[in-house]
Amino acid sequence: MCRIHPLFVSGWMGKVRKVNVFIELEECSSVHVTLLLDYSKERATGGPEGVAFDTVEGLKKNHARLMDDNIHIHIMSSTGQTARSRIESGDDFSQITFEFFKKMVPSAMLADLNYYSRMRKRRKEIDLVHSHPISGAVAGCSLGLPTVLTLHGMVWKERAFVTDLYARLAFEANIRRFQYVSEKLIKLIAISPYVIEEVDTFLMDNAIQREVIENPVADVFFSVNKDEGDGLLLYPAGINRRKNQMGLIKALKILKDKGAAFHCVMPGPIGEPDYLVEIRNEIARCGLEKHVTIPGEIPFSELLRLYVQAGVMVMTTLQETAPMVISEAMATGTPVVAPHISGIPYMVSHGETGFLVDPRKPEDIAGCLAVALDDARLRREMGNASRRVADSRWRNDIIVRRLLDMYRDTEAQLRPINTSR
Numbered sequence: 001m002c003r004i005h006p007l008f009v010s011g012w013m014g015k016v017r018k019v020n021v022f023i024e025l026e027e028c029s030s031v032h033v034t035l036l037l038d039y040s041k042e043r044a045t046g047g048p049e050g051v052a053f054d055t056v057e058g059l060k061k062n063h064a065r066l067m068d069d070n071i072h073i074h075i076m077s078s079t080g081q082t083a084r085s086r087i088e089s090g091d092d093f094s095q096i097t098f099e100f101f102k103k104m105v106p107s108a109m110l111a112d113l114n115y116y117s118r119m120r121k122r123r124k125e126i127d128l129v130h131s132h133p134i135s136g137a138v139a140g141c142s143l144g145l146p147t148v149l150t151l152h153g154m155v156w157k158e159r160a161f162v163t164d165l166y167a168r169l170a171f172e173a174n175i176r177r178f179q180y181v182s183e184k185l186i187k188l189i190a191i192s193p194y195v196i197e198e199v200d201t202f203l204m205d206n207a208i209q210r211e212v213i214e215n216p217v218a219d220v221f222f223s224v225n226k227d228e229g230d231g232l233l234l235y236p237a238g239i240n241r242r243k244n245q246m247g248l249i250k251a252l253k254i255l256k257d258k259g260a261a262f263h264c265v266m267p268g269p270i271g272e273p274d275y276l277v278e279i280r281n282e283i284a285r286c287g288l289e290k291h292v293t294i295p296g297e298i299p300f301s302e303l304l305r306l307y308v309q310a311g312v313m314v315m316t317t318l319q320e321t322a323p324m325v326i327s328e329a330m331a332t333g334t335p336v337v338a339p340h341i342s343g344i345p346y347m348v349s350h351g352e353t354g355f356l357v358d359p360r361k362p363e364d365i366a367g368c369l370a371v372a373l374d375d376a377r378l379r380r381e382m383g384n385a386s387r388r389v390a391d392s393r394w395r396n397d398i399i400v401r402r403l404l405d406m407y408r409d410t411e412a413q414l415r416p417i418n419t420s421r
Helices: 047-061 063-068 107-121 134-142 155-161 165-181 193-203 219-223 245-257 273-285 300-309 324-331 362-374 376-393 396-420
Strands: 002-010 016-024 031-036 071-077 086-090 093-100 128-131 147-151 187-190 210-212 232-234 263-267 292-296 312-314 336-339 354-357
Touching: 031 134, 031 396, 047 063, 047 071, 047 093, 047 324, 047 396, 063 071, 063 093, 063 396, 071 107, 071 396, 107 134, 107 165, 128 134, 128 396, 134 147, 134 165, 147 165, 155 165, 187 193, 187 396, 193 210, 219 300, 219 324, 219 376, 232 300, 245 263, 245 273, 245 362, 263 300, 273 292, 312 324, 312 362, 324 336, 324 376, 336 362, 354 362, 362 376
Parallel strands: 031 071, 031 128, 071 093, 128 147, 147 187, 187 210, 232 263, 232 312, 263 292, 312 336, 336 354
Antiparallel strands: 002 016, 086 093
């Protein structure tokens, strides 16, 4: 492969002139990465599917880099596929291919077998497996393939908030899976420094390599212009006890008693119907029927509209890793009131981009919400600061460039292994 490089030389009588020099460069060895994601072509409202969509968006924007570095990405996803399995190209993106296939039911128990059976057929084509689901990492490690895992949730911490028997079994299975792969992974990708802290505590002396690469955020969040509704508060999250919507309801009761003008919208899938009944009963008991709306799961376009109109994005969760709703809110220029727990302090700067609160103290939550609701200038300053932080840290092309650096560095370390396979 030849590239032209300008060279400035000193000629006769000291005059400087430019000549073009052809420099022969060694062709980059190809690297074939199988990327396991919950990807679908429509942007979901959040969670792993949102991360997947935003990552693929970033890969497409970096397609020239994929070509220059001779990196081929094969994306495997069982999300949203109901018909026969299929493989397709990335249209104008020749370095990216997609393989969609149906889930095996129950997916919580059989997902690793599903990934295993499909990767086994093409294992000779795979130089590196990068999995987002733990089950995909199990499959990669079981096949003896160099495997990297992006760990999204602290399953051993989140298990404490689950009451449903099947969900508890699913969490137990993922804990066992993580313990298995932790001895075999080439590298663990942490979406927050908090992940490294928790993994170090959970695994003790495990020497697995770790690297922090945060979640990407879609361009659409950065492109909106704020248009606040009067006193609109937004808490987008699944309805379950870990998300602690009940704590927010109690804080809103304090706000109402102080005469604050607000309306809070809590969109998200209903994960625990019995908990929703408790929340609605508490709303009625507190006289908040006109102040709170729980619409259930909503389309992405509607969620984006709520981000645009929200004066504050508030969350009262009891356990998180690096919540997408925080990075999304900050990208839209929305200040955040969120708990001082887990990975959230690595995202929100108290008094600058929002407020950090104790999620178990409704009076603490209510006090910070009151300050934000009462001061439009403060909200605007915090929102602008939030967008600057998001722009410098979470744009999908920034995150994907770091991923591609990681792929190349890892492949270089593994080259003797891959050559011998």
